[in-house]
Amino acid sequence: MAGIASVPAGSLGLSTHMKLPNGIEYDQPLGLFINNEFVPGKEGKAFEVHSPSTGDLVTLVHEGTEVDVDIAVDAASRAFDDGPWSRLAPAERGVLLNKLADLFERDLSILSSIEALDNGKAIQLARGDIAGCIGCIRYYAGWADKIHGKVVDTGSETFTYTKQEPIGVCGQIIPWNFPLLMFAWKIGPALSCGNTVVMKTAEQTPLGALYVCKLIKEAGFPPGVLNVVSGFGRIAGDALSRHMKVKKIAFTGSTLVGRTIMKNAAESNLKKVTLELGGKSPNIVFDDVDIDRAVEWINFGIYYNGGEVCSAGSRVYVQESIYDKVIAAFKKRANQNVVGDPFDENTFQGAQVSKVQYERILNYIDIGKKEGATVEAGGERHGEKGYFIKPTILGNVTEKMRVMQEEIFGPVCTIAKFKDIDDVVAKGNGTNYGLAAAIHTKNLNTAIEVSNRLKAGTVWVNCYNSFHSALPFGGYGESGIGRELGKEALRNYTQVKTVNINLA
Ligand code: NAI
Numbered sequence: 001m002a003g004i005a006s007v008p009a010g011s012l013g014l015s016t017h018m019k020l021p022n023g024i025e026y027d028q029p030l031g032l033f034i035n036n037e038f039v040p041g042k043e044g045k046a047f048e049v050h051s052p053s054t055g056d057l058v059t060l061v062h063e064g065t066e067v068d069v070d071i072a073v074d075a076a077s078r079a080f081d082d083g084p085w086s087r088l089a090p091a092e093r094g095v096l097l098n099k100l101a102d103l104f105e106r107d108l109s110i111l112s113s114i115e116a117l118d119n120g121k122a123i124q125l126a127r128g129d130i131a132g133c134i135g136c137i138r139y140y141a142g143w144a145d146k147i148h149g150k151v152v153d154t155g156s157e158t159f160t161y162t163k164q165e166p167i168g169v170c171g172q173i174i175p176w177n178f179p180l181l182m183f184a185w186k187i188g189p190a191l192s193c194g195n196t197v198v199m200k201t202a203e204q205t206p207l208g209a210l211y212v213c214k215l216i217k218e219a220g221f222p223p224g225v226l227n228v229v230s231g232f233g234r235i236a237g238d239a240l241s242r243h244m245k246v247k248k249i250a251f252t253g254s255t256l257v258g259r260t261i262m263k264n265a266a267e268s269n270l271k272k273v274t275l276e277l278g279g280k281s282p283n284i285v286f287d288d289v290d291i292d293r294a295v296e297w298i299n300f301g302i303y304y305n306g307g308e309v310c311s312a313g314s315r316v317y318v319q320e321s322i323y324d325k326v327i328a329a330f331k332k333r334a335n336q337n338v339v340g341d342p343f344d345e346n347t348f349q350g351a352q353v354s355k356v357q358y359e360r361i362l363n364y365i366d367i368g369k370k371e372g373a374t375v376e377a378g379g380e381r382h383g384e385k386g387y388f389i390k391p392t393i394l395g396n397v398t399e400k401m402r403v404m405q406e407e408i409f410g411p412v413c414t415i416a417k418f419k420d421i422d423d424v425v426a427k428g429n430g431t432n433y434g435l436a437a438a439i440h441t442k443n444l445n446t447a448i449e450v451s452n453r454l455k456a457g458t459v460w461v462n463c464y465n466s467f468h469s470a471l472p473f474g475g476y477g478e479s480g481i482g483r484e485l486g487k488e489a490l491r492n493y494t495q496v497k498t499v500n501i502n503l504a
């Protein structure tokens with residue numbers, strides 16, 4: 001990634017004392033976390049961590065490369081095959097996960113502050129992320145001793161049963177938009193099922209996961225169960241997805257890289273693959289709604305987390321008879337969002353994660369204008385420094401425009417009219433993605449018919465971006481393979497063994 005430089009680690013230590021703008025002080029680990037120890041990378045490299053809200057350098061962290069991935073995978077492999085983890089009763093894994101959740105609760109203000117610093121997201125949203133982590137880890141703590149197979153009656157001459165066994169070393173590659181929440185969504189089911197993990201965090205946001213590694217150790221997880229390698233996708237991520245001892249790879253990020261991961265898995269050991277990729281989700285408003293309530297959800301659907309959300313409601317469709325009223329109310333609402341300093345308690349929308357992402361978003365606004373879209377709100381940077389973009393609405397759009405087909409991943413949505421159910425279902429399903437969709441209506445029949453016809457992994461009705469640990473999340477089409485969260489995610493992290501005993 002062009003924006004982040006790899007530099008010699010030199011005399012970089014394994015920890016640094018941090019003082020955050022909101023007064024929080026803590027010790028930030030900087031090493032890779034392997035076998036429950038923080039260590040420097042073997043090649044002596046490090047990379048820069050910037051604050052997206054100021055553009056300033058925060059610290060360096062040690063960089064992991066192929067050789068470190070190898071060491072981490074070996075540690076995870078040993079922990080899986082013959083460490084204390086492999087002998088732990090399932091309920092004990094649940095106890096450890098619950099302890100980890102307790103530690104997230106204890107350190108909630110530190111963890112949410114790290115997210116605000118590292119990702120640039122508003123502190124009020126960062127607290128929500130950490131609450132989501134706690135909910136997810138507790139949810140999977142509860143599953144640990146409830147994962148079991150069946151006895152199958154195949155006749156009197158055999159005794160047959162199935163077992164749900166863990167897969168082994170799981171490689172997990174996560175993005176920067178929800179650094180800790182994605183970490184929790186990944187480790188929760190993996191550890192609950194008895195696997196071990198090598199995690200590669202996103203190079204834009206390595207800090208939170210390293211802090212959590214301290215908590216992993218404090219909670220009492222045995223060495224090697226969870227390893228974290230900070231590093232670049234094309235180096236550490238590539239090595240992980242090609243590794244012969246990694247039996248499963250889970251990835252969240254761009255569709256482009258998702259394809260590479262799948263190819264790497266195919267070319268190496270056919271490791272199992274789950275992918276949670278991009279989206280271009282329709283947010284549909286029928287003419288029977290309470291306009292103010294619907295506009296609240298449209299606003300939240302696109303501007304939550306600065307639009308850096310895979311499920312963002314980035315294509316707004318409004319039934320033609322109320323279009324003028326909705327766009328007027330939405331423009332007003334978009335302009336009221338408080339954009340700025342992530343550490344200000346009133347901020348709703350913080351900075352975009354990086355200079356690269358910020359420029360990508362502004363470039364899309366430009367592309368939209370050149371394609372003939374009108375800027376109904378925003379359309380430009382916010383403030384003097386840092387990577388802030390005003391909440392943006394693009395009108396006068398048509399289905400084939402790039403801004404209607406491609407994921408922008410920022411605070412930019414399009415708004416267009418539709419006639420009736422058939423029209424909006426065709427438009428809603430008119431991209432290669434299929435992650436999420438939403439319908440706003442008071443009519444139950446409309447809600448159910450349109451939900452049935454939309455090709456999306458999640459359909460929200462009269463709400464948006466409403467997640468729950470118990471509810472599966474993932475994509476149709478090019479939005480991904482497999483589901484995270486819920487009981488569904490346990491399938492990603494177990495394999496079935498059939499035992500067939502001849503009694504004759
Ligand atoms: P990305 O897909 O490159 O990054 C996500 C993760 O994949 C990071 O940890 C990265 O280091 C890793 N990665 C990158 N190349 C890799 C490779 N060859 N092998 C293994 N791992 C690799 O996403 P990027 O470039 O940061 O953002 C580009 C676009 O991707 C965004 O504008 C957005 O559209 C989409 N995206 C979607 C996300 C989602 O939640 N579904 C999250 C982040 C980005």
Ligand code: MG
Binds near residue numbers: 001233254257
């Ligand atoms: Mg990339």
